[in-house]
Amino acid sequence: MSVTDKATARHAVRLHITGVVQGVGFRPFVYRVAQRHGVAGWVLNAQDGVHVLAEASDDAIARFVDEVRQSPPPAARVATFDVTPAAIAGLVAFEIRESAAAGAPTVRISPDLALCADCLRELFDPSDRRFKYPYINCTNCGPRYSIVYGLPYDRPRTAMRDWPLCEHCSREYADPADRRFHAQPVACSACGPTMRLLAGDDVVTGTGAIEGAAALLARGAIVAVKGIGGYHLACDAANAGSVAAMRERKYRKERPFALMARNLEVARTLVQLDGNAESALTSIERPIVVAPARRPFEGVAPENSDLGVMLAYTPVHHLLFAAGAPDVLVMTSANRSSEPIAYDDREALSSLAGIADAFLVGERPIARRIDDSVVRVVGDARVVLRRARGLAPEAVGTFPTTTPILALGGDLKNALTLVVGGQAFASQHIGDLDHLSARDAFVATVGDLCAMYEVKPEQLTVVHDLHPGYRSTEFARSLPGRRIGVQHHRAHIASVLAERDAWETRVVGFAFDGTGYGDDGSIWGGEVFIGSLAGGLARVGHLRPAPLPGGDAAARFPVQAAAGFLYDLDDGIDFERPPFSFPKRYADARALVKHRVRTFETTSMGRLFDTVAALTGFTREQSFEGQAAMWLEHLARSSGSVAPYVLPYERDQFDFRPMLASVLADRRVGRAPCEIARAFHFAVANAVAAVADAYNADRIVVSGGVFQNALLVDTLVAMLGPRMWFNVKVPPNDGGLSLGQAACALAELK
Numbered sequence: 001m002s003v004t005d006k007a008t009a010r011h012a013v014r015l016h017i018t019g020v021v022q023g024v025g026f027r028p029f030v031y032r033v034a035q036r037h038g039v040a041g042w043v044l045n046a047q048d049g050v051h052v053l054a055e056a057s058d059d060a061i062a063r064f065v066d067e068v069r070q071s072p073p074p075a076a077r078v079a080t081f082d083v084t085p086a087a088i089a090g091l092v093a094f095e096i097r098e099s100a101a102a103g104a105p106t107v108r109i110s111p112d113l114a115l116c117a118d119c120l121r122e123l124f125d126p127s128d129r130r131f132k133y134p135y136i137n138c139t140n141c142g143p144r145y146s147i148v149y150g151l152p153y154d155r156p157r158t159a160m161r162d163w164p165l166c167e168h169c170s171r172e173y174a175d176p177a178d179r180r181f182h183a184q185p186v187a188c189s190a191c192g193p194t195m196r197l198l199a200g201d202d203v204v205t206g207t208g209a210i211e212g213a214a215a216l217l218a219r220g221a222i223v224a225v226k227g228i229g230g231y232h233l234a235c236d237a238a239n240a241g242s243v244a245a246m247r248e249r250k251y252r253k254e255r256p257f258a259l260m261a262r263n264l265e266v267a268r269t270l271v272q273l274d275g276n277a278e279s280a281l282t283s284i285e286r287p288i289v290v291a292p293a294r295r296p297f298e299g300v301a302p303e304n305s306d307l308g309v310m311l312a313y314t315p316v317h318h319l320l321f322a323a324g325a326p327d328v329l330v331m332t333s334a335n336r337s338s339e340p341i342a343y344d345d346r347e348a349l350s351s352l353a354g355i356a357d358a359f360l361v362g363e364r365p366i367a368r369r370i371d372d373s374v375v376r377v378v379g380d381a382r383v384v385l386r387r388a389r390g391l392a393p394e395a396v397g398t399f400p401t402t403t404p405i406l407a408l409g410g411d412l413k414n415a416l417t418l419v420v421g422g423q424a425f426a427s428q429h430i431g432d433l434d435h436l437s438a439r440d441a442f443v444a445t446v447g448d449l450c451a452m453y454e455v456k457p458e459q460l461t462v463v464h465d466l467h468p469g470y471r472s473t474e475f476a477r478s479l480p481g482r483r484i485g486v487q488h489h490r491a492h493i494a495s496v497l498a499e500r501d502a503w504e505t506r507v508v509g510f511a512f513d514g515t516g517y518g519d520d521g522s523i524w525g526g527e528v529f530i531g532s533l534a535g536g537l538a539r540v541g542h543l544r545p546a547p548l549p550g551g552d553a554a555a556r557f558p559v560q561a562a563a564g565f566l567y568d569l570d571d572g573i574d575f576e577r578p579p580f581s582f583p584k585r586y587a588d589a590r591a592l593v594k595h596r597v598r599t600f601e602t603t604s605m606g607r608l609f610d611t612v613a614a615l616t617g618f619t620r621e622q623s624f625e626g627q628a629a630m631w632l633e634h635l636a637r638s639s640g641s642v643a644p645y646v647l648p649y650e651r652d653q654f655d656f657r658p659m660l661a662s663v664l665a666d667r668r669v670g671r672a673p674c675e676i677a678r679a680f681h682f683a684v685a686n687a688v689a690a691v692a693d694a695y696n697a698d699r700i701v702v703s704g705g706v707f708q709n710a711l712l713v714d715t716l717v718a719m720l721g722p723r724m725w726f727n728v729k730v731p732p733n734d735g736g737l738s739l740g741q742a743a744c745a746l747a748e749l750k
């Protein structure tokens with residue numbers, strides 16, 4: 001055989017590619033690469049990923065495989081890429097085959113994607129057939145998870161099943177050379193869903209609907225806008241009257257509202273953005289990015305140093321801005337108080353009737369509710385604070401197991417994790433299970449994940465928090481199969497390790513938060529652990545226990561926590577007088593401590609932050625969870641540098657008493673509250689760093705709600721560098737709990 005013959009001899013290979021490879025334009029991409037290199041064969045979506053048969057000369061196959069491996073479509077996330085030899089079948093053309101439907105689906109469904117640059121151009125091109133069409137999309141962009149009813153991902157199993165394609169759209173859908181080839185949500189104004197504006201008794205449809213909504217926003221109205229995973233309430237962020245009306249009608253007193261900016265230039269005027277924050281803001285996930293505010297917006301984020309900003313990510317958002325909506329909009333999840341986002345049209349129209357002046361309603365249904373994701377940039381890491389649109393249901397960890405595990409998380413900021421086929425899939429943020437609608441969403445999401453990944457409930461190992469009174473624990477008891485309870489703060493530390501597949505790494509872990517049920521039944525929240533996932537995490541230290549009077553209300557009223565933490569220190573101080581000016585609630589709570597009535601022990605670091613917040617001026621009720629700690633951080637960030645207080649660690653306990661004594665003394669001699677707040681933050685950071693060094697572990701892990709505090713985390717990063725690990729893929733708050741629960745349960749199963 002001559003050299004030339006060898007180069008042209010035909011060979012065949014099979015590719016098996018897994019990861020986020022469906023609904024992201026993978027098949028047309030493979031088709032186009034095959035065309036380019038003269039490769040025959042086929043590509044198909046199966047439940048275990050994308051399969052390819054490629055037949056050509058050796059050289060052509062090598063080039064083909066190389067290009068498929070090196071430059072997949074922008075939204076694809078390849079997990080594994082296997083190439084195996086195959087028998088030559090004598091194929092002459094390359095084709096896209098119909099989806100096969102066999103085996104368990106371990107393929108990952110793509111998260112929802114922001115509008116791409118090509119579609120954005122067409123959206124504003126008067127000569128394009130999708131000019132101003134609010135549902136424009138292609139294989140590189142558009143909704144995915146929010147429209148999927150089942151796998152594999154094909155139009156009849158999506159929310160687009162009721163809109164048959166017109167001739168033009170079907171041609172694009174069927175043309176492998178087209179950007180819309182097999183784009184399941186493809187549509188145009190001739191065949192697809194449309195939008196309408198409901199304002200009082202008026203109904204406007206078509207492009208007039210969006211123009212009408214933009215005009216209303218410009219005039220200060222509150223408009224409910226249907227988006228990808230639910231409804232938003234929108235209003236002009238610069239119109240203080242509109243913002244105040246939104247707060248009043250939504251019963252949302254002070255919790256920050258997210259903003260949507262017309263474009264990156266506008267976003268730059270709102271918050272301080274470095275390169276990493278800008279790439280987070282403009283990423284295909286388009287999250288809300290929390291960053292230091294550059295200008296105030298009355299009522300948007302009261303007494304907060306940060307603003308949460310996102311960019312337009314659906315065609316509707318772009319059309320609203322182009323039609324004259326104000327440059328910066330409040331864009332907040334449409335709900336009452338902290339209930340889950342409204343996503344069903346009828347439900348939204350009735351529950352938001354007293355809040356929104358008008359409704360911009362899209363016809364395409366939403367298969368499941370998904371809030372906006374929230375991230376904060378720490379160095380070059382993108383820390384997820386709320387995991388939802390654009391991120392869910394991507395895998396967040398690899399587990400060395402074939403056992404399906406369902407971890408149910410906690411009752412606050414609930415989110416689930418399903419481990420199947422060795423991959424940990426984290427659900428979207430569900431919310432607080434105190435709310436009936438959140439409980440409904442919780443049950444629906446359990447069913448959803450199990451159906452999507454074809455896991456039967458009786459096969460599951462179910463993992464729950466140790467708290468016997470949690471609703472999630474109660475739900476676990478109702479499920480068949482094996483059950484494992486995991487302690488709250490161990491799960492926090494484990495969540496960081498699971499993200500990094502660090503099963504053996506020996507760490508010292510700091511789990512600081514407000515409340516979690518301890519091994520001994522008391523309320524923990526300032527815990528130190530030593531160990532590894534594989535070997536177990538032993539509690540070796542904690543905050544000195546303090547009495548906490550008055551049950552659940554102690555978490556809402558910082559002065560009530562202060563009554564417990566100050567009990568040994570407050571002799572002779574009249575806290576009802578300046579500079580403290582505590583309400584009478586303090587004295588009542590102190591009496592409970594004195595007589596040990598409705599008083600429990602706690603090691604909660606969150607309550608220590610509340611105590612210092614009370615001492616520096618936050619004496620009212622918190623209107624949302626974590627408000628006092630955020631307020632204290634804001635105060636600390638407004639101070640110049642100061643000498644830190646000392647938080648000693650003796651006999652395995654952080655002793656807060658000397659520090660609080662210093663706070664009391666400083667306050668009484670009139671030291672600026674911002675300096676006190678800053679000295680406190682640095683005391684906590686110093687204490688963590690000192691204890692971490694004393695235990696001499698491979699890595700230092702921090703997790704728990706307290707570590708949402710940017711000042712604290714940034715200070716620790718500066719002190720400890722890459723030796724310190726923190727949550728990135730799942731939130732440090734209870735939204736990340738389920739991943740850690742699953743990891744602890746797996747260790748127990750082994």
Ligand SMILES: [Zn+2]
Nearest residue numbers: 116119138141
């Ligand atoms: Zn597109």
Ligand SMILES: [Zn+2]
Nearest residue numbers: 166169188191
């Ligand atoms: Zn069409």
